[in-house]
Amino acid sequence: xxxxPETTHAGDADPEPESSDAWYExxxxxAGQTPRSVRAVDNLHHVxxxxxxxxxxxxxxxxxxxxxxARGDEIIALPTLVRALPExxxxxxxxxxxxxxxxxxxxxxxxx
Amino acid sequence: MSAPPSADGAVAPPRxxxxxxxxxxxxxxxxxxxxxxxxxxxxxxxxxAGAGKSLFGIxxxxxxxxxxxxxxxxxxxxxxxxxxxxxxxSMGYDVEQLERDGLLVVDAVRVDxxxxxxxxxxxxxxxxxxxxAAVDQIGATRVTLDTIEVLFSALGNEAxxxxxxxxxFRWLKDRGLTTVVTGERGRAGEMTRFxxxxxxxxxxxVLDHRVDQEISTRRLxxxxxxxxxxxxxxxxxxxxxxxxxxxxxxSLGLDYAAPRERLSTGIDELDEMVDGGIYRASTxxxxxxxxxxxxxxxxHVAAAACARGEKVVFFSLxxxxxxxxRNMGSIGIDLQKWMDAGQLRMASVRATASGxxxxxxxxxxxxxxxxxxxxxxxxxxxxxxxxxxxELSSIIARDLDLLRxxxxxxxxxxxxxxxxxxxxxGAVASLVDAWVQLRNHQHAGARVRLLSxxxxxxxxxxxxxxxxxxxxxxxxxxxxxxxxxxxxxxDRT
Numbered sequence: 001x002x003x004x005p006e007t008t009h010a011g012d013a014d015p016e017p018e019s020s021d022a023w024y025e026x027x028x029x030x031a032g033q034t035p036r037s038v039r040a041v042d043n044l045h046h047v048x049x050x051x052x053x054x055x056x057x058x059x060x061x062x063x064x065x066x067x068x069x070a071r072g073d074e075i076i077a078l079p080t081l082v083r084a085l086p087e088x089x090x091x092x093x094x095x096x097x098x099x100x101x102x103x104x105x106x107x108x109x110x111x112x
Numbered sequence: 113m114s115a116p117p118s119a120d121g122a123v124a125p126p127r128x129x130x131x132x133x134x135x136x137x138x139x140x141x142x143x144x145x146x147x148x149x150x151x152x153x154x155x156x157x158x159x160x161a162g163a164g165k166s167l168f169g170i171x172x173x174x175x176x177x178x179x180x181x182x183x184x185x186x187x188x189x190x191x192x193x194x195x196x197x198x199x200x201x202s203m204g205y206d207v208e209q210l211e212r213d214g215l216l217v218v219d220a221v222r223v224d225x226x227x228x229x230x231x232x233x234x235x236x237x238x239x240x241x242x243x244x245a246a247v248d249q250i251g252a253t254r255v256t257l258d259t260i261e262v263l264f265s266a267l268g269n270e271a272x273x274x275x276x277x278x279x280x281f282r283w284l285k286d287r288g289l290t291t292v293v294t295g296e297r298g299r300a301g302e303m304t305r306f307x308x309x310x311x312x313x314x315x316x317x318v319l320d321h322r323v324d325q326e327i328s329t330r331r332l333x334x335x336x337x338x339x340x341x342x343x344x345x346x347x348x349x350x351x352x353x354x355x356x357x358x359x360x361x362x363s364l365g366l367d368y369a370a371p372r373e374r375l376s377t378g379i380d381e382l383d384e385m386v387d388g389g390i391y392r393a394s395t396x397x398x399x400x401x402x403x404x405x406x407x408x409x410x411x412h413v414a415a416a417a418c419a420r421g422e423k424v425v426f427f428s429l430x431x432x433x434x435x436x437x438r439n440m441g442s443i444g445i446d447l448q449k450w451m452d453a454g455q456l457r458m459a460s461v462r463a464t465a466s467g468x469x470x471x472x473x474x475x476x477x478x479x480x481x482x483x484x485x486x487x488x489x490x491x492x493x494x495x496x497x498x499x500x501x502x503e504l505s506s507i508i509a510r511d512l513d514l515l516r517x518x519x520x521x522x523x524x525x526x527x528x529x530x531x532x533x534x535x536x537x538g539a540v541a542s543l544v545d546a547w548v549q550l551r552n553h554q555h556a557g558a559r560v561r562l563l564s565x566x567x568x569x570x571x572x573x574x575x576x577x578x579x580x581x582x583x584x585x586x587x588x589x590x591x592x593x594x595x596x597x598x599x600x601x602x603d604r605t
Contacts, residue, residue: 029238031237031238031241036233036234036235039232040232043232063237063238063241064241067241067242067244067245068245068249070238070241070242070245071219071242071245074221074222074223075238075242076221076223076236076238076239076242076263076267077228077234077235077236077237077238077239077267078234078235078236078237078238079234080234080238081231090229091228091229092228092229092231093228093229093230093231093234093267094230094231094232094233094234095231095232095233095234096231096232097231097232097233098230098231098232101229101230101231102231104229105229105231
């Protein structure tokens with residue numbers, strides 16, 4: 001496997017203390033099985049396996065099945081990934097193909 | 113998802129094929145737009161912060177839900193739920209009750225830029241689904257989006273937002289939802305900051321709030337209304353305790369009727385001086401100094417109208433109904449009789465308490481309620497204590513416009529100093545059709561009242577100055593020995 005320079009130096013001081021062992025509760029909101037939805041689910045799966053292995057749970061919520069759920073998590077854009085835990089709550093929009101931004105959004109990496 | 117409920121009830125049939133209107137229920141607006149907003153279409157309401165556009169959007173829903181049987185969904189991007197409930201309850205509406213009754217859904221959308229990180233392609237399907245769910249929940253036919261432009265600053269990606277807004281407005285139209293979207297006024301020359309007017313092709317209304325001489329004036333203008341006639345003027349509007357009140361100015365078009373019918377003033381000699389009486393639906397100004405008998409003249413005109421079987425509203429800004437009835441009783445005018453008969457209503461307003469804007473709203477409410485054919489406004493000078501003279505004449509102009517548009521004969525009094533140089537005179541004089549001037553005169557140790565007719569539009573009138581006396585049988589005019597020979601110095605005619 002090609003080494004990703006961003007992920008190999010496990011010994012580096014982590015700027016986000018919570019990221020080392022915190023438990024992640026994630027909710028991914030999508031609408032139906034569109035190519036974008038499928039892409040978002042795949043991308044999320046990769047990020048989690050690579051960076052949060054063993055300490056996350058993902059719930060995929062299809063708003064086409066129950067649109068009333070959109071209000072509870074303040075959903076406007078789709079797909080939206082909600083980091084419910086650790087707090088504070090964070091929202092990440094888009095199909096999650098920009099891994100770097102996903103990591104920043106999840107606070108697994110310092111923001112710009 | 114169910115189809116939107118069919119449009120029914122409460123609204124006039126389409127005036128032209130394909131164009132049907134929805135009454136907003138907002139006072140005066142439906143007159144200005146000749147029936148309301150375009151049914152099943154989107155209307156943009158643009159204005160600067162504080163112009164009243166949110167209130168417009170909310171009142172459109174609340175009145176629809178409560179009075180017109182049209183449930184509505186409010187999606188607010190700016191205010192929290194608590195703020196909304198509080199603001200609307202200040203107008204006397206119970207939002208939560210309307211929600212329990214299934215007539216209203218309030219969805220306060222929280223969009224905070226710091227919460228969003230964009231990681232790839234997205235759309236606003238979440239918003240669509242959310243709105244769709246709320247619409248389906250109560251079978252809504254009305255929607256207000258206040259202010260959707262917030263999305264631009266919150267989400268950043270302008271290209272996606274533009275494409276999605278375009279899709280949103282199509283979606284609203286496809287579902288037949290009558291929608292109000294509010295937009296923040298842009299810099300000079302721009303209708304809205306993010307140009308959302310380009311998505312709204314059917315109806316655009318602009319609200320304006322100016323502060324002139326420390327008095328705020330709000331104006332409403334229908335900039336565009338596809339397929340419909342509409343008033344193009346700027347209409348003053350007020351924000352009152354019960355919501356917006358738009359004041360149509362019909363007389364700017366000078367299209368009100370000018371009946372030839374003459375009405376007696378109740379004083380025979382005065383009728384003679386104005387060639388048989390004042391015209392119906394005209395405006396008579398009674399000017400004069402303190403204690404010259406202005407109110408008594410008004411009472412005569414009012415009592416004469418009642419005796420003909422007409423209804424009269426007597427607005428007094430100085431005296432209470434009890435004071436008025438007593439004082440007029442002393443000169444043989446029985447106002448109580450007409451009040452008991454339901455033909456005369458006294459409305460006492462203390463000018464300082466209610467302010468100029470409220471004055472107009474009160475006037476309107478009385479007109480709607482009693483539907484009088486004659487109105488007395490006594491005394492405008494009291495109004496002048498509240499605002500500047502400039503604003504006073506503007507209010508008088510609005511009063512007279514409103515009254516004329518309804519074919520109501522109006523008698524108003526103004527306190528004018530002996531030298532007649534008051535600005536009130538000049539400003540008001542051009543608006544009235546007839547002007548009777550009173551003044552006190554000292555002669556040989558006695559005080560006499562003199563009356564002259566300054567102006568009588570569309571009619572001959574006497575040039576004489578006559579002496580006015582009040583007896584216990586009412587006012588009488590007689591040729592004055594005092595005035596004779598002094599005539600030329602008395603008036604500025």
